[in-house]
Amino acid sequence: MIEAATRVDAPEVIVDTAETYAGRLRHGWDGDPPHAFLGRVDGVAVGVLTIDTPTYDNRDVAWFEVEVHPDYRGRGIGSELMEFGFKQAAERGRTSLGFTQWDLPKADAFAKKHGFEAKSVEVNRRQDLANVDWPTVERLYAEAVEASKEYELLRLSDDLPEEMLEAMTALTASINDAPTDDLDIEDEVFTPERLRAFEVAQKGRDQRIHRVIARHKNTGALAGHSTVMVEHGRPHIAWQADTAVDRAHRGHRLGVLVKIGMLRWLREVAPAVELVDTWNAESNAHMIGVNDQIGYRVIARAIDYQRPADAK
Known part of the structure; x- marks a missing residue:
């Protein structure tokens, strides 16, 4: 139905x-x-x-x-x-x-x-991996790497290590900076328990979580992340969850770094993936600009x- x-x-x-x-x-x-x-x-x-x-x-x-x-x-x-x-x-x-x-x-x-x-x-936008303009994507990634020399990328699948949970809780809350336009809603409240519940829920939905996280080399601070879930039953489908950067670490192309870092990693960790779907507020010009650059196309509006x- x-x-x-x-x-x-x-x-x-x-x-x-x-x-x-x-x-x-x-x-x-x-x-x-x-x-x-x-x-x-x-x-x-x-x-x-x-x-x-x-x-x-x-x-x-x-x-x-x-x-x-x-x-x-x-x-x-x-x-x-x-x-x-x-x-x-x-x-x-x-x-x-x-x-x-x-x-x-x-x-x-x-x-x-x-x-x-x-x-x-x-x-709703979609990236068809068979049609990715890899030379353009690699150029953008190289530019992001150059702009973010103080940072390194971590790749994690499944549950977060316990020692990262508090820092990832704070970083996850950065999504509250995304526009909500005229909606009368409060900021989302994130706790370690909620992040663990997210992991349990994704397993219950038969999906595997993959995270790419930018970490500041000198301080160890978690600065940005991109999270994707891949379905087990339909392994050609991946769902883009949050991509966000902490306010204190903006201006270093970290959004591009983690987003393309994830795209590059999916070829290794989930080679069956053919498409990645994402949702953004239409007013989220910055993230949409990134998505457009790396080949997303509009599927539907709600x-x-x-x-x-x-x-x-």
């Missing part, structure tokens, strides 16, 4: 398999799984409502996704699911409601019908909407 809906709305987007979707429902991104509700008509699955209610931060927010099978659209099923979601959010004490939907006129009309306002745009729970 979800696959049928996505094929109509965003044909190039990678759709979950039954196994990866089950992993998402069991584990979430980092041990904070969503709630999912199935809509049926005469016993046939026709729609899905997914509600994320964060527990690490933004505990006032409930975030919705609504999918309706193309054959059953126009019958009010999406609206019923949304109204059910409003009730669920109220029962969980959530006062701010978010909704993500593909950037399509009908989806926009649906969001506005239910009182939502567009607050941010997210863009709109993040928001409204107060008590809006009329």
Whole structure:
């Protein structure tokens, strides 16, 4: 059902398999799984409502996704699911409601019908490794290496060593500097426990974590990182998670260094990977500039909407 809906709305987007979707429902991104509700008509699955209610931060927010099978659209099923979601959010004490939907006129009309306002745009980009312009990538990497002589790269797979956990927790929080546009949300709160929960969740989703980390040679400070997950069931697919640089270490091309460092390492550690997918806020000009330089192309756009729970 979800696959049928996505094929109509965003044909190039990678759709979950039954196994990866089950992993998402069991584990979430980092041990904070969503709630999912199935809509049926005469016993046939026709729609899905997914509600994320964060527990690490933004505990006032409930975030919705609504999918309706193309054959059953126009019958009010999406609206019923949304109204059910409003009730669920109220029962969980959530006062701010978010909704993500593909950037399509009908989806926009649906969001506005239910009182939502567009607050941010997210863009799905993809890098096809068979078409990478390696001479350009290697030139950019050499320039980044020249600009970051005070730093070295670490390559890590799977769980972080215990002695790096506190420093990586602080570095991970650098993602809060990424733009959130007009969304009314708090910064994410990261703890060592949350990073460990992320590792457990990715294993539960049958994905392997690979990290490239920039470390300052003299002080040992962790300055920047890029993280990618590779699916075991579909080893040609990799998912780009955070790429971020600590404020104190910016200006040394570290974002480019770790991003391309990861790309180069994937050829060794995960040679079956054929494509890497990433998401960025459309306003994140710096990271998008890096992605464009190394060959990413736009796959789809999604709109993040928001409204107060008590809006009329």
